[in-house]
Amino acid sequence: MLTLFYILSAITLGTAFLTILSKNPIHSAIYLVLCFFSIAGHYLMFNAQFLFIVHIIVYSGAIMILMLFTIMLMNLNKADEKNKPILSRIAAVVAFCLVALVLLATFIKSQPVINEYKVSGQDFQSIKVLGQVLLNNYMVPFEFASVLLLVSMIGAVLLSKKEHINN
């Protein structure tokens, strides 16, 4: 089991680095897809089948395909690559560090809820329990997430409409 974890982690890290390092944007996107697959493999190692398959459907199946779409249609190459000013580069690094800090803090501070389920002997990976937890304990954040998605959808529609009028 541990060797499997090491192999998966090696694939995750390796493809993540290749995503950043490869020159061709399409290759980057494909490496990112592989990275997502290996992360899904980590979920499967926890026996979290639902998270595993949702990760594949949403990230590898939907988001990355749309990303590949845009990259293929825009036909990016080296000549189009803009040199970003140094200030925005520093801003990007700072923003990334802040996000990493928040993530780290949540992981350290968070109370593992799993123990409660382990004590009660419930199958905490099953969809039934997951659905109950989402709609009972975390109802408000869950609904907020859906509102967020709706807002971004409306924003996308609005952007495409605007271009249409200008033309």
Next chain:
Amino acid sequence: MDQAIIIEKGIFIVVIFAITMLFAMYETLAERKIAAWFQDRVGPNRAGKGGILQPLADGLKLFSKEEFFPNTENRFLFIAGPAISMTTALMTSAVIPWGDKLTLFGRDVILQATDINIGMLYVFGVLSVGVYGIMIGGWASNNKFSLMGAMRASSQMISYEVAMGLAIICLVMMTGTLSLGEIAAGQHGWRWNVLYQPVGFIIFLVCSFAETNRTPFDLAECEAELIGGYHTEYSSMKMGFYLFAEYASMFISSTILAVLYFGAYNYPGMDWVESVAGANIANIIGIFVLFAKICFFIFFYMWVRWTIPRFRYDQLMKLGWKMLIPLAIANIIVTGIIILLADQNL
């Protein structure tokens, strides 16, 4: 005991693989024979008796063709495209229940490679990954027509996946499970899901035509506009893999239609057969019943091909987004209300 299960599952997986391949092979012949029948021709009849060896001859021809590589720096992706298509076309069969359990040599043999809790979502996951095969192949061909064909095929597949998922939600609400094994077992005798979910079935059927890139939605290979679509630059067995993957996925989607909506291996009077001839005989008949249903749906695919002309691209998108998705959402609401009312009455 553990080893026995591994051997049993191994044999089962090999058998399923062989059956899928056999079906995909003879679908090519059936397609041509049925086309000929619809157009009042004879069809292929030279290789073997009544053209029975035609698929072998086709395969041999594809193998012996020149292997052509276009001028592209992405040779690896060019080869990976058909490989991904073929792999994903074959992966779905792992969660399909091919029959009820048999008792052989004092052991219960479950005719399903694996019955995971999330079988239905697994099918969707594999479907969404299948888009990569077409997309990567089309892009790596370094050809504008291929790229446009790949774009069309993948945007069509993504659009119809949404409506397909919404159609399935009704079924999940009704049966309360995502496992294909339990859904199949729940349709005992005559309680086929199509009788409870006719609208969902029609949406699912239309979407599966779009997912397999079959006429009337085969815009990816619209010859008049795009030459051969995403496999324009492909030749030899790589081209064969794309074509074969299409037929394999047609077989698999027919199977899923039969399992989800048309009662899988269940047939009316199965209890009577079981009481007369024993459980094993009844279940073996069930397997044949499932394959009869699959053959019917494969025939249906070919029937539609020669009945309905190809859609225009904007019509296709309009049908997907403006008709099927609202219809599927309305179906979810109606199903939910009915389930709620039925629960209160009980």
